[in-house]
Amino acid sequence: MPWDNSRMNIAGNLIADATRRIFRDLGDPQALNLARDESWRAPLWRALEDAGLTRAWVPENHGGAGASIAEGFEILRISGEFAVAVPLGETLIAGWAFARDGKKVPSGPLEVDLSTKDNALQLMGAAVRAMQMAGALQSMLDRSVAYAKERVAFERPIGGFQAVQHNLARLAGETAAALAAAGSAADAIATEPEFNDAVFLEVASAKIRVGEAAETGAAIAHQVHGAIGFSREHVLHRYTQRLWAWRDDFGSESQWAARLGAHVARNGADALWPALAAR
Amino acid sequence: MSPIHFDQIRLPRELQALREEVREFLRREAPGAASAPSSRAEYNAEFSRKVGAKGWIGMTWPRRYGGGERSFLERYVVTEEFRVANAPVALHFTADRQSGPILLKYAGEPLKQSILPRITRGECCFCIGMSEPGSGSDLFAAKTKATRVKNGASSGWKINGTKIWTSGAHHANYMIGLFRTSAPTKENRRHGLTQFLVDMSRPGIKVNPIEDMSGGKHFNEVVFEDLFIPDDHVLGDVDMAWKQATSELAYERSGPERFLETIQVLFALVRVLGEKPDLRGAEGLGRLVAQLHTLRRMSVSVNGMLQAGKEPVLEGSIVKDVGTIWEQALPHRARELAAFVEGSRKEFDAVVRHAATIAPKLTIQGGTTEVLRGIIARGLGLR
Numbered sequence: 001m002p003w004d005n006s007r008m009n010i011a012g013n014l015i016a017d018a019t020r021r022i023f024r025d026l027g028d029p030q031a032l033n034l035a036r037d038e039s040w041r042a043p044l045w046r047a048l049e050d051a052g053l054t055r056a057w058v059p060e061n062h063g064g065a066g067a068s069i070a071e072g073f074e075i076l077r078i079s080g081e082f083a084v085a086v087p088l089g090e091t092l093i094a095g096w097a098f099a100r101d102g103k104k105v106p107s108g109p110l111e112v113d114l115s116t117k118d119n120a121l122q123l124m125g126a127a128v129r130a131m132q133m134a135g136a137l138q139s140m141l142d143r144s145v146a147y148a149k150e151r152v153a154f155e156r157p158i159g160g161f162q163a164v165q166h167n168l169a170r171l172a173g174e175t176a177a178a179l180a181a182a183g184s185a186a187d188a189i190a191t192e193p194e195f196n197d198a199v200f201l202e203v204a205s206a207k208i209r210v211g212e213a214a215e216t217g218a219a220i221a222h223q224v225h226g227a228i229g230f231s232r233e234h235v236l237h238r239y240t241q242r243l244w245a246w247r248d249d250f251g252s253e254s255q256w257a258a259r260l261g262a263h264v265a266r267n268g269a270d271a272l273w274p275a276l277a278a279r
Numbered sequence: 280m281s282p283i284h285f286d287q288i289r290l291p292r293e294l295q296a297l298r299e300e301v302r303e304f305l306r307r308e309a310p311g312a313a314s315a316p317s318s319r320a321e322y323n324a325e326f327s328r329k330v331g332a333k334g335w336i337g338m339t340w341p342r343r344y345g346g347g348e349r350s351f352l353e354r355y356v357v358t359e360e361f362r363v364a365n366a367p368v369a370l371h372f373t374a375d376r377q378s379g380p381i382l383l384k385y386a387g388e389p390l391k392q393s394i395l396p397r398i399t400r401g402e403c404c405f406c407i408g409m410s411e412p413g414s415g416s417d418l419f420a421a422k423t424k425a426t427r428v429k430n431g432a433s434s435g436w437k438i439n440g441t442k443i444w445t446s447g448a449h450h451a452n453y454m455i456g457l458f459r460t461s462a463p464t465k466e467n468r469r470h471g472l473t474q475f476l477v478d479m480s481r482p483g484i485k486v487n488p489i490e491d492m493s494g495g496k497h498f499n500e501v502v503f504e505d506l507f508i509p510d511d512h513v514l515g516d517v518d519m520a521w522k523q524a525t526s527e528l529a530y531e532r533s534g535p536e537r538f539l540e541t542i543q544v545l546f547a548l549v550r551v552l553g554e555k556p557d558l559r560g561a562e563g564l565g566r567l568v569a570q571l572h573t574l575r576r577m578s579v580s581v582n583g584m585l586q587a588g589k590e591p592v593l594e595g596s597i598v599k600d601v602g603t604i605w606e607q608a609l610p611h612r613a614r615e616l617a618a619f620v621e622g623s624r625k626e627f628d629a630v631v632r633h634a635a636t637i638a639p640k641l642t643i644q645g646g647t648t649e650v651l652r653g654i655i656a657r658g659l660g661l662r
Contacts, residue, residue: 138281138283139281141281141283141659142281145659145660145661148661149660149661159656159661160661162653164661165652165653165656165661165662166649166652166653166656168656168659168661169600169651169652169653169655169656169659170652172282172283172593172597172655172658172659173597173600173601173655175281175283176283176285176577176594176597176601177573177574177577177601179283179284179285180285180573180576180577180580181569181572181573181576183285183287183576184287184572184573184576187287187289201568201572202572204565204569205568205569205572205573206569206573208565208566208569208570209569209570209572209573212566212570253566254562256565256569257561257562257563257564257565257566257569258558258561258562258565259561259565260564260565260568260569261556261560261561261562261563261564261565261566261568262555262556262561262565263565264549264564264565264568265549265552265553265554265555265556265560265561265564266554266555268549268554269546269547269549269550272545272546272549272568273363273546276568276571276572276575277298277359277360277363279289279572279575279576
């Protein structure tokens with residue numbers, strides 16, 4: 001029921017708020033960036049676990065949080081905003097897969113083969129990474145806009161220069177495309193009865209388009225930040241490096257594009273528009 | 280918090296029946312359009328009348344003016360199917376998308392009753408008089424002058440000046456024109472312009488065609504010499520046109536026509552690559568399909584949010600920016616991907632050639648990329 005967002009709005013907001021609070025308190029990218037060791041890892045993971053977020057997609061009768069597919073994706077989008085290298089995506093997917101197969105879900109952080117050939121796992125994984133990347137791009141846009149407003153050069157904030165404004169407008173366009181594509185793919189998984197052709201079209205498109213947005217988006221974010229954004233001290237590289245890693249997980253945009261293109265070619269020109277219009 | 284948001288909106292399933300009806304209509308009434316590249320730009324009175332008879336012009340307008348009181352999502356389905364079929368909508372599309380909604384909001388009752396039903400019947404063509412030889416993107420530099428005149432009983436305005444790049448002026452029954460009624464003020468350089476309804480059959484108007492680079496004669500120079508416009512043809516408040524941007528603007532920026540203008544190229548590419556394209560062809564095709572799917576999902580979402588009473592102004596501008604850049608690049612990407620295809624490629628080459636020839640205007644008409652990016656920057660809080 002794509003029109004009925006009411007449950008998502010009430011329960012979903014609680015989950016989103018909890019996710020954001022935990023990452024803000026224990027996974028702030030700037031704090032992590034300045035930390036000299038990995039001692040932040042355990043408390044962050046424990047908080048996520050205690051809130052039930054790491055078992056979002058495991059039904060309650062299997063000891064999970066029983067969150068909806070849509071709620072799980074919202075958790076992952078927010079985790080992307082913080083670009084923290086914890087295996088939250090993998091753990092959610094693995095929990096979902098164990099529960100699907102009627103198996104007991106092991107405790108602790110879980111792993112998934114990032115180059116799995118299992119169709120459903122691969123689609124879930126690609127959709128998850130697309131959503132995390134979209135969240136990261138949102139944060140990069142926010143940070144870039146904020147920086148352009150405060151950084152002064154040639155006696156005015158650089159955000160006042162048309163060249164910078166237009167670059168940021170392009171970054172907004174890429175971020176918008178990423179959010180729309182990843183959101184649509186997540187929604188398709190949530191609402192379609194199975195991993196069918198429609199889900200394949202949506203997830204492939206999301207992984208491709210978000211991967212492209214990552215390239216353009218990161219380039220602009222760095223350009224706006226100038227040299228400081230290239231420094232170890234500044235937080236921007238955490239986002240850039242997450243994007244570079246995530247875009248390769250569960251199939252790169254080139255791999256998905258070759259599959260999607262072959263699929264479209266096989267079905268022929270007359271089938272293309274009806275397939276798109278049905279989404 | 281991030282200023283960009285898309286609600287997950289899909290066209291309701293019950294609109295599938297409407298979509299099938301539109302496809303069936305187009306198969307019957309515009310069978311050759313898809314294979315005739317320039318068909319979309321044709322003024323076809325008979326076709327537009329048939330579209331009107333189906334109730335597909337002014338679909339969202341009140342019934343008392345000939346409208347259908349249907350949703351903007353229903354209109355979306357009709358608009359996208361017409362674009363994909365390359366159907367000849369030039370006669371009625373401007374009135375349907377822009378001029379009608381302006382009249383609905385700003386015209387007096389008698390004008391609405393006389394003109395809107397004719398638009399919905401597909402009998403009334405509109406053009407838009409904005410650009411002038413000295414003012415394009417900078418609308419508020421317009422100089423064409425409207426001077427108050429009083430001749431006994433007939434009080435109104437006298438128009439002198441020149442509009443340019445006016446698409447369809449040679450077919451139009453009416454223009455909605457932007458004329459200068461007083462000087463800009465020190466505080467507000469946008470002050471002093473007024474929107475008028477211009478009856479193109481009146482004396483004092485000369486329409487001079489301008490040939491474009493594709494060989495078409497779609498746009499014109501329109502010269503006004505002492506054209507008289509009666510008082511009741513003023514649309515909205517005198518001097519205040521700058522305030523009259525409406526929510527229609529967001530629909531105008533975010534509709535499917537903002538990325539489907541060269542779509543025939545993609546279909547031709549799938550045909551020319553064949554059932555088993557090489558890896559390079561498949562990979563390139565896959566990217567184009569992913570990009571198109573994403574644009575459409577953005578566009579449907581914006582239209583759904585507008586229908587729900589929200590104001591996705593930033594998202595709407597982004598659809599036009601990203602969409603027009605995409606449709607402009609499409610013929611060139613397709614050309615690269617088909618570069619090594621041998622054998623029968625005549626149809627493909629013709630479609631690409633036409634699309635590449637119209638492509639340069641796509642990021643200029645109805646607001647340039649530069650203007651749009653300025654609007655997006657304002658939405659981000661940078662202006």
